[in-house]
Structures are given as C-alpha cells and as structure tokens.
Amino acid sequence: MVKITTRRFASSVVVSLLALGLAACGGGTTKDSTSAAPAAPAPSAAASADPDAPVKEGLKLAFLPKQINNPYETIVDNAGIEAAKEFKGEAKEVGPSDASASSQISYINTLIQQRQDAILIAANDANAVCGPLQQARSKGIKIVAYDSDASKDCRDLFINQASSEEVGRSQVRMLSEMIGGKGDIAILSATANATNQNTWIDFMKQELAKPEYKDIKLVKVAYGDDDDQKSFQETQGLLQAYPDLKGIISPTTVGISAAARYISGSQYKGKVVLTGLGTPNQMRQFVKDGTVREFALWNPKDLGYLASYAAAALASGQITGAEGETFKAGRLGERTIGKDGEVILGPPFVFDEGNIDDFDF
Numbered sequence: 001m002v003k004i005t006t007r008r009f010a011s012s013v014v015v016s017l018l019a020l021g022l023a024a025c026g027g028g029t030t031k032d033s034t035s036a037a038p039a040a041p042a043p044s045a046a047a048s049a050d051p052d053a054p055v056k057e058g059l060k061l062a063f064l065p066k067q068i069n070n071p072y073e074t075i076v077d078n079a080g081i082e083a084a085k086e087f088k089g090e091a092k093e094v095g096p097s098d099a100s101a102s103s104q105i106s107y108i109n110t111l112i113q114q115r116q117d118a119i120l121i122a123a124n125d126a127n128a129v130c131g132p133l134q135q136a137r138s139k140g141i142k143i144v145a146y147d148s149d150a151s152k153d154c155r156d157l158f159i160n161q162a163s164s165e166e167v168g169r170s171q172v173r174m175l176s177e178m179i180g181g182k183g184d185i186a187i188l189s190a191t192a193n194a195t196n197q198n199t200w201i202d203f204m205k206q207e208l209a210k211p212e213y214k215d216i217k218l219v220k221v222a223y224g225d226d227d228d229q230k231s232f233q234e235t236q237g238l239l240q241a242y243p244d245l246k247g248i249i250s251p252t253t254v255g256i257s258a259a260a261r262y263i264s265g266s267q268y269k270g271k272v273v274l275t276g277l278g279t280p281n282q283m284r285q286f287v288k289d290g291t292v293r294e295f296a297l298w299n300p301k302d303l304g305y306l307a308s309y310a311a312a313a314l315a316s317g318q319i320t321g322a323e324g325e326t327f328k329a330g331r332l333g334e335r336t337i338g339k340d341g342e343v344i345l346g347p348p349f350v351f352d353e354g355n356i357d358d359f360d361f
C-alpha cells in the first residue's frame with residue numbers, strides 16, 4: 001500500500017534527484033561559499049512583505065546543523081552553501097560534533113556577534129535554543145529552522161523535508177507490509193529531544209493505533225543519539241532484550257546505517273526486518289546483501305537549497321513568514337508558506353534494490 005502511495009510521486013522525484021547528479025561531500029566547521037560579494041547591512045525588521053523586493057546582495061547566512069559529523073547534514077548544508085552563490089550571498093556551516101540539547105547555544109551566540117543576516121538551524125531541542133534565537137531575532141537576524149524544528153515562536157520559518165504525518169505513517173505501513181502485519185517491533189531513534197524524530201514517532205503511534213495493526217506491538221523506543229556507536233549498541237541491546245522482535249524502524253540516517261551494520265553481521269540477518277530513513281550511499285551494501293529491503297528519504301540537497309532561498313527571501317523583506325506568502329526558490333520554483341510558517345519540500349521517496357544504484361548521495 002505504502003509503495004503505491006509513495007511512489008505515485010516517484011517519477012518526478014527520480015527525475016529531480018537524477019538531474020542533480022548528487023554527490024556527498026566532506027564536512028567542516030567553517031565551510032564558506034566563495035562569493036566575494038560585500039556584506040549587506042543588517043536588515044531592518046520588515047513589518048510587511050514586499051514580494052517585489054530584490055534579493056539583497058552579500059547576505060550572510062549560517063547553517064547550524066544538529067551536528068557537523070553527520071553525512072546527511074553535510075549534504076543538506078553544502079547544498080545550501082552552494083545555493084547562496086546563486087544569489088551572491090555568503091554562506092557557511094558551523095556546529096557541534098554531538099547532537100545534544102544544549103550543544104548549539106554557544107554557536108548561536110557567536111553568530112549573533114558576527115551579525116549574520118540569517119541563521120538556519122536544525123534544532124537539537126525545540127526549546128533549549130529558543131532564548132538565544134529570540135535574542136538573534138531582536139537584532140534583526142532571520143531564523144530559518146530546517147530538518148528539525150525549533151519552537152514556533154522562536155523562528156520565522158520551518159523548512160520541512162516532507163509532510164511529518166506522511167513520513168511517520170508511511171514508515172509503519174512499510175514495516176507492517178514486510179512483517180505480514182504481525183509481531184513485536186521497536187523504534188531506534190536519534191536523540192530523545194529531536195523535534196523531527198519525535199513528531200514522526202507520534203504519527204507512527206497514531207498509525208499503529210488503527211485496527212489493521214492490532215497484531216503489531218511497539219515494545220520499545222530506543223535512542224542512539226545520532227551517534228554511530230551508540231546506535232549500533234542500542235540495536236544489539238534491542239535484539240537481545242526482545243528475542244521475538246520482528247522489525248525495527250529507524251527514522252534517522254545515522255541509526256538505520258548502524259542498525260543495518262549490526263544486523264548484517266549477526267544471526268538476525270534475514271529474520272528481523274529493518275526500515276526507516278537512510279541515504280542511498282550509506283545503505284547500498286545492506287540492500288545488496290539482503291539486510292534491508294526498502295527504506296525512504298527525500299532529496300537532502302533540495303532541502304538545503306530551499307532553506308537557503310527561504311532565508312534570502314526573509315532577509316530581503318520579500319516574505320515575513322506569514323501563511324500564504326510566496327517566494328521564488330531558484331530551480332525549485334515558487335514556494336508557498338503554509339500554516340505555522342512551514343514550507344514543505346515534497347513527498348518522501350522509497351529506495352530498494354531496483355533503484356538504489358540510480359542515486360549517489
């Protein structure tokens with residue numbers, strides 16, 4: 001069922017993914033775009049949107065991911081940094097090496113001192129970053145949450161990779177189909193405070209509450225903290241604690257790849273079904289060796305690109321973040337701001353043995 005629903009969108013997504021010729025790149029704490037454009041003056045607080053305002057040249061954008069040593073976040077941020085060159089902005093990535101709740105605060109404070117025009121943040125904790133983000137906004141800095149939302153009242157926009165409801169529910173549908181609608185299952189998540197994973201898990205639980213899943217029991221939500229080793233160990237712990245486990249959903253690229261590595265070298269290979277959200281490059285070997293049949297994701301490069309354009313539109317006064325406003329996002333075309341300042345990139349896409357070699361990210 002899920003495959004039909006999700007793949008209804010597949011052809012356009014495939015074209016878009018293929019057309020990009022995506023490739024993962026290395027990470028770093030001070031990755032700048034090479035634009036030599038002069039810095040723009042600090043933006044004045046725009047009370048109303050002026051859709052015809054030109055994008056200011058020399059905008060300073062800073063990406064603050066959950067953590068810098070996560071290949072997924074690296075793809076997103078590098079694409080955002082590249083996008084900024086298209087509108088003659090300067091973008092960089094700074095961030096912590098762990099995804100803990102308070103890890104991003106000192107970075108926000110530094111970015112305020114540097115008078116960035118916009119801070120783009122994948123929040124490790126929706127509330128822990130709120131005070132510093134409000135401080136930034138009081139200085140005229142625009143705040144764009146992407147990937148993992150900050151509290152609504154501390155950011156101007158949230159660029160969501162896909163409908164949270166569709167991500168959450170489709171993971172359950174996918175796993176249920178693979179385990180024949182019956183048995184114990186577990187979730188291996190990222191950190192306990194991650195806004196994106198927690199929202200998806202809420203929708204997974206709502207989906208599981210439907211009568212058609214009455215024979216599936218969610219026995220545990222474990223947290224690998226988006227740390228490879230911890231995720232590996234948590235997988236081992238789950239399988240030892242619940243010997244009858246039939247399936248695991250890991251809605252994190254770090255978690256699913258670590259879980260796949262553990263399962264592929266264990267007695268559970270072929271017995272326990274693993275699915276979730278992963279990058280094709282990290283998952284390819286586990287699809288080919290039969291550990292994983294299918295998993296999902298969106299185009300992470302498009303996510304960074306869209307976030308960059310949204311930040312530029314905000315910092316240029318084209319939009320204020322209100323529902324119904326529109327802005328042009330380069331090759332992604334015109335985008336409309338939805339309820340609660342959310343802009344959705346597009347539908348998730350399912351990867352399997354038949355298509356995984358078509359992707360390189």
Ligand code: RAM
Nearest residue numbers: 072190251252253254277
């Ligand atoms: C990990 C992170 C990120 C999430 C992806 C799917 O890389 O937790 O926030 O969006 O997985």
